[in-house]
Amino acid sequence: LYMVCDQYSILITGGAGFVGSHLCYLFLKKGFNIISLDSFVNSTYEVSNNIRNLLKYEKVNIQNSFKFIKGDIKDTILLRKIFKEQLDINKPIKGVIHLAGLKSANESFKNPLKYWSNNVCGSINIFKVMEEFNCKIIVFSSSATIYGLTENKIINEKTKIKPINPYGNTKSTIETILNDIYFNSPNSWKIANLRYFNPIGAHPTGMLGENINDTPNNLFPYILQVALKKRNCLNVYGNDWPTKDGTGIRDYIHIMDLAKSHLLSFMNLLNSPPKIINLNIGTGKGTSVLELIRVFEEVNQCEIPWEFKSRRIGDVPICVADNSLCKKVLDWVPKKDIKTMCRDGWKWASSHPNGF
Ligand code: UFG
Numbered sequence: 001l002y003m004v005c006d007q008y009s010i011l012i013t014g015g016a017g018f019v020g021s022h023l024c025y026l027f028l029k030k031g032f033n034i035i036s037l038d039s040f041v042n043s044t045y046e047v048s049n050n051i052r053n054l055l056k057y058e059k060v061n062i063q064n065s066f067k068f069i070k071g072d073i074k075d076t077i078l079l080r081k082i083f084k085e086q087l088d089i090n091k092p093i094k095g096v097i098h099l100a101g102l103k104s105a106n107e108s109f110k111n112p113l114k115y116w117s118n119n120v121c122g123s124i125n126i127f128k129v130m131e132e133f134n135c136k137i138i139v140f141s142s143s144a145t146i147y148g149l150t151e152n153k154i155i156n157e158k159t160k161i162k163p164i165n166p167y168g169n170t171k172s173t174i175e176t177i178l179n180d181i182y183f184n185s186p187n188s189w190k191i192a193n194l195r196y197f198n199p200i201g202a203h204p205t206g207m208l209g210e211n212i213n214d215t216p217n218n219l220f221p222y223i224l225q226v227a228l229k230k231r232n233c234l235n236v237y238g239n240d241w242p243t244k245d246g247t248g249i250r251d252y253i254h255i256m257d258l259a260k261s262h263l264l265s266f267m268n269l270l271n272s273p274p275k276i277i278n279l280n281i282g283t284g285k286g287t288s289v290l291e292l293i294r295v296f297e298e299v300n301q302c303e304i305p306w307e308f309k310s311r312r313i314g315d316v317p318i319c320v321a322d323n324s325l326c327k328k329v330l331d332w333v334p335k336k337d338i339k340t341m342c343r344d345g346w347k348w349a350s351s352h353p354n355g356f
Contacts, residue, residue, distance in 0.1 A: 006065075009033035009091045010266070011082065013073050013126065014099030016043035018210040019141065019199060022259040023097060025051050025208060028062045030263065033091050035067040035082060038100065043211055045070065046356035054207040073100045073122035079129040087133070095137030095190075095269070097262060098126055101170070104217045105145065105314045108167035119170035120177075127181060136274075138178070139265045142193045144251070144280065146172040149316050156322035157195070157278045165314040175278070182276040189276070190269040197251035197282030197321050199258045201341035202348035209348030210255075213355045219289060220252070220341075223296055224349040226304050234304055236289050238311035243318060247289035251282035251320040254336035254344070264330040282321025283334045296342040 010027060014020045015036025021043075027034050028051070036048070048068040055062055071078045086093050101119040102108070108115040123140075130136065147155050148162040163169045175193050182189045200220040202209030212221040225231045239246040261281050269275075287295075293304050327333055336344075 005032045008094035009035055009086050010095050011035045011093050012097045013037050016047040020099050021047050021051055021208055022255050023262055025054055026259045026263055028055060028066055029060050033065040037069050037071050039072045040070055044356050050208050073126055076125050083129055083133040093135050097139045099141040105165040105167045106217055108165055112166040115166050115170050120173055123174045136189045137269050139192045139262055142175055142195045143171045144195050144197045144319050154320055154322045157280055157325055187274050190274050191276040192265040192269055193278045194281050197253055199255050200252050201254040201344045204344050206347030206351045211355045223304055227302050228353050234306040235309040236306050237309055239308045241317040243288055245288050245290050249286040249288050249318040252287055252341055253283050253334055254341045257334035257336055261332055264332050279326040280321040280323050282323050284321055284323045286320040287338055295338050299339050299342045300346045
């Protein structure tokens, strides 16, 4: 399946981030040439050492198939340079996995322009340069946040798109742009919008994981910081949501399962005629905040002190995927359960208490 992948390369924007680093690892392991482009605003250069060490540990020889570049997707000149260089060395960029973007719903309320500029303008730059170099395969990192507040208990891809924060607006806008690109030049682009639910966990060796140095916005990295005793107490935002225990329900998915879905999406696009697909990437199982805390404590034999706080703006009560479409299209099933996510996440954090 992957045999000819040495004749081209894949650009991963945001390749140093939580999702990006696990993708670099997985694609390199499968023999792809990978160029990671990341500004390091939410990550560090050190990430590349962890990726290399993990591959070395697994006795995977990647020779010189990995480039790890610092740069911004708003820098069109740099983007052109990267595409041009790959052409010159006869390993043209065949497709882009576009993850780069800002991702805090909360911060996006305070600074919407920053979100529109980075996420939307940045994406437009990528798409333009791709077009210039006739590179028309893209896997885009979208988000379940674009569904917003929905009546549906389980969300499928036909559920109405109605984001409730500026961050979500930028993600749905990028999907709209990709739709326009596709429908106005059919028979050329191959596009997959992957709508992530809540990726957590880490590589099972604990050698790669999420950078959790700053104040985390998300639940799981916050739990890790409390477990590390870097913070005294977890705030549980809301005990009055219309859910079984009053706390928010999410569809947590193991980062390695999520990574695998990108590999399958890319191969699917590569081997099919031009198309655009939207896929929910989740497990289909809902877990409440209190349930996640309990599982984490049980699996890792530790205590996570927590207290109720009022609801956080921009939150929804329930967000769980109907994942039947991606299971069918990608012939994929997420394999790892909540316990495994908690165990692997803690393995990473406890062995890297200060991050990368
Ligand atoms: N929560 C807490 N305490 C915290 C952090 C979160 O109780 O310190 C709660 C939230 O209220 C929510 C649940 O834990 O009920 C999950 O919150 P996260 O911030 O971990 O995840 P979100 O579902 O809010 O957001 C995530 C991503 C977004 C993405 C969205 C899609 O961070 O980028 O999923 O649903 F858009």
